[in-house]
Amino acid sequence: MSWEQKLNKYISIISKELEKHLDITYAKNDKLIKAMKYSIMAGGKRLRPILAIASYEIFDTNIEKVLPYACAIEMIHTYSLIHDDLPAMDDDVYRRGKLTNHIVFGEGVAILAGDGLLNYAFEIMINETLKHKNMRPYIDSMNVIAKASGINGMIGGQVVDIESNNQDMDAETLDYIHLNKTAALIIAPLKVGAIIAGADENQINDMEHIGRSLGLAFQIRDDILDIIGDKSKLGKDIGSDEDQSKFTYPSLYGMEKSINKVKDLTYQAQKRLEPYGEKAKFLYELTEYLIGREI
Amino acid sequence: MSWEQKLNKYISIISKELEKHLDITYAKNDKLIKAMKYSIMAGGKRLRPILAIASYEIFDTNIEKVLPYACAIEMIHTYSLIHDDLPAMDDDVYRRGKLTNHIVFGEGVAILAGDGLLNYAFEIMINETLKHKNMRPYIDSMNVIAKASGINGMIGGQVVDIESNNQDMDAETLDYIHLNKTAALIIAPLKVGAIIAGADENQINDMEHIGRSLGLAFQIRDDILDIIGDKSKLGKDIGSDEDQSKFTYPSLYGMEKSINKVKDLTYQAQKRLEPYGEKAKFLYELTEYLIGREI
Numbered sequence: 138m139s140w141e142q143k144l145n146k147y148i149s150i151i152s153k154e155l156e157k158h159l160d161i162t163y164a165k166n167d168k169l170i171k172a173m174k175y176s177i178m179a180g181g182k183r184l185r186p187i188l189a190i191a192s193y194e195i196f197d198t199n200i201e202k203v204l205p206y207a208c209a210i211e212m213i214h215t216y217s218l219i220h221d222d223l224p225a226m227d228d229d230v231y232r233r234g235k236l237t238n239h240i241v242f243g244e245g246v247a248i249l250a251g252d253g254l255l256n257y258a259f260e261i262m263i264n265e266t267l268k269h270k271n272m273r274p275y276i277d278s279m280n281v282i283a284k285a286s287g288i289n290g291m292i293g294g295q296v297v298d299i300e301s302n303n304q305d306m307d308a309e310t311l312d313y314i315h316l317n318k319t320a321a322l323i324i325a326p327l328k329v330g331a332i333i334a335g336a337d338e339n340q341i342n343d344m345e346h347i348g349r350s351l352g353l354a355f356q357i358r359d360d361i362l363d364i365i366g367d368k369s370k371l372g373k374d375i376g377s378d379e380d381q382s383k384f385t386y387p388s389l390y391g392m393e394k395s396i397n398k399v400k401d402l403t404y405q406a407q408k409r410l411e412p413y414g415e416k417a418k419f420l421y422e423l424t425e426y427l428i429g430r431e432i
Numbered sequence: 433m434s435w436e437q438k439l440n441k442y443i444s445i446i447s448k449e450l451e452k453h454l455d456i457t458y459a460k461n462d463k464l465i466k467a468m469k470y471s472i473m474a475g476g477k478r479l480r481p482i483l484a485i486a487s488y489e490i491f492d493t494n495i496e497k498v499l500p501y502a503c504a505i506e507m508i509h510t511y512s513l514i515h516d517d518l519p520a521m522d523d524d525v526y527r528r529g530k531l532t533n534h535i536v537f538g539e540g541v542a543i544l545a546g547d548g549l550l551n552y553a554f555e556i557m558i559n560e561t562l563k564h565k566n567m568r569p570y571i572d573s574m575n576v577i578a579k580a581s582g583i584n585g586m587i588g589g590q591v592v593d594i595e596s597n598n599q600d601m602d603a604e605t606l607d608y609i610h611l612n613k614t615a616a617l618i619i620a621p622l623k624v625g626a627i628i629a630g631a632d633e634n635q636i637n638d639m640e641h642i643g644r645s646l647g648l649a650f651q652i653r654d655d656i657l658d659i660i661g662d663k664s665k666l667g668k669d670i671g672s673d674e675d676q677s678k679f680t681y682p683s684l685y686g687m688e689k690s691i692n693k694v695k696d697l698t699y700q701a702q703k704r705l706e707p708y709g710e711k712a713k714f715l716y717e718l719t720e721y722l723i724g725r726e727i
Contacts, residue, residue, distance in 0.1 A: 161583070161584075163584075163588075164608065165588070165592045165605060165608050166583060166584070166587075166588035166589075166591050166592055168591060168595055169583055169587065169588060169591040170583065173583070216547075220543055220544070220547065223539075223540075223543065225538070225539030225540040225542075225543060226540045226543070243520070244520030245518075245520040245521045245591075245594045245595075246591060246594070246595070247520075248515055248518065248520060248521070248543065249515070249587055249590055249591045249594075251547070252511075252515065252546070252547070252550065252587050253582065253583040253587045253591075255547065255550055255551065256550065256578060256581055256582040256583065256587060257582060257583055259554050259574075259578050260575075260578045260579065260582055263571060263574055263575045263578055264575075266571055267571060267572075267575065272567050272568075272571065273567075276558060276561055276562060276567065276571070277562075279554075279558055280555075280558045280559075280562065283551060283554050283555045283558055284555065286551055287548065287551040287552060287555055288456070288461060288464055288465065288468070288548040288551065288552055289456075289458075289461070292461075292464065292544055292547050292548045292551060293458075293460075293461035293464060294461075295544055296461050296463060296464040296540075296541060296544045296548075297460045297461055299540045299541070299544075300463055300540075300541070310460060313459065313460050
């Protein structure tokens with residue numbers, strides 16, 4: 138199977154699993170479930186759950202075991218996008234080429250759909266934990282995810298991001314935002330994949346380092362694409378960061394330095410992956426793909 | 433110690449514990465932490481965490497053990513109030529006699545402060561779980577809370593509530609809202625108190641039944657107070673439900689029937705408590721207090 142075929146297989150497995158989780162018998166709250174499904178099934182890259190699988194398969198073959206956690210992370214990522222897009226934050230009309238959640242369902246429902254996805258992510262992880270006799274790796278994983286998505290992780294990064302618009306920003310603040318708003322939820326699936334597969338502490342630590350490099354590279358690439366990207370591919374307005382005179386890596390360091398930084402960070406991740414050899418091949422090629430991605 | 437003294441002692445224990453949890457060393461996300469603290473320390477009744485303690489002490493004396501869960505529930509309750517108050521939902525300016533979170537910190541930060549409190553509640557419960565060798569009761573408790581606050585609990589009730597404004601409503605829909613939006617997070621602390629104290633299945637089941645009666649009684653009393661209450665005591669605008677031509681128990685069944693329903697539901701809860709005798713005295717008197725409460 139080629140790398141692309143494997144990627145598509147994993148995307149399909151994840152999408153089916155997400156759909157299964159959202160196949161909920163509902164009574165009167167149908168609009169809420171519809172709004173949650175709308176954003177979850179809007180066809181994202183599924184990068185975060187794929188990272189969980191890619192990390193897991195370095196250490197074990199039974200990837201089914203990591204799926205509940207992969208889905209929980211994707212739900213948390215999706216809720217953060219729904220809330221990010223709200224008028225009180227980025228005020229976006231399009232996301233992934235589709236109208237944003239609050240445009241379709243209204244702001245009130247969109248806020249609750251986000252809340253619902255965050256809460257449901259924990260419900261899924263708790264359910265999974267309760268199935269196992271040795272609960273420890275499952276709670277450890279939930280712990281990693283909760284911290285990554287919390288006030289000293291993703292939410293912390295987001296608040297600094299929205300509060301520093303149109304203000305003077307410095308390199309340190311930009312790093313804080315990138316590391317927390319984006320990298321935290323790239324690191325988490327890599328760590329969780331290793332933890333659930335039974336990897337040892339050094340290996341989990343390797344995954345954390347790889348995640349940190351990839352997470353920063355991913356965010357810088359995102360900022361680059363926002364300037365040079367193709368709107369029809371990105372599915373959102375190009376230059377929307379510039380419109381709001383937003384501080385980004387390219388605006389601070391210039392385009393050439395930004396492109397080199399992405400390459401450098403990716404190289405660091407790849408170097409740390411090399412000792413894992415053939416088993417880490419999928420993840421290795423994923424890092425190559427992320428450098429050159431256009432969406 | 434009189435009942436009131438005990439109540440005040442418990443309120444003080446809970447408030448201190450909440451303050452301790454929010455005494456976080458922060459870097460750049462200080463506005464987020466401040467916004468979270470603002471609403472948590474705004475001086476609510478602390479009813480939900482007190483119910484967790486009241487249930488716990490029926491079965492065990494070491495109430496410290498239930499505090500992390502009592503705090504987690506209060507954080508979830510508080511996040512739901514912050515999001516409820518937003519312009520896209522109830523659009524309230526005052527809550528507990530103070531300006532609402534979004535009026536003070538802005539809508540974006542208020543949304544994130546709510547997200548932060550929900551996420552942090554799970555972080556606290558996960559941390560607590562990891563301290564124990566037998567993790568089962570702690571995960572079971574987290575499970576009860578996650579379900580109560582989720583899409584088939586509190587969030588489900590809230591979405592039906594905001595979506596049914598100015599529409600035709602019926603008794604069944606009103607019951608759905610009361611049971612999910614309010615009663616779910618009254619039932620949960622009563623169950624969790626029993627679970628963590630090591631109560632058996634029948635006892636946990638009793639707590640669930642008591643919570644259901646009290647939760648409905650509490651919500652109907654709330655609707656009554658919104659019509660006849662004293663603004664200076666309630667700390668919010670009287671008649672705000674009527675202004676939005678909102679469907680409530682009194683508007684559907686009339687005032688007399690509503691008052692009798694509160695009494696009847698409270699009596700049901702008290703009857704189920706009687707076999708627990710002296711140990712359930714605090715909770716019993718709490719149910720008496722809830723019938724007559726003016727705030």
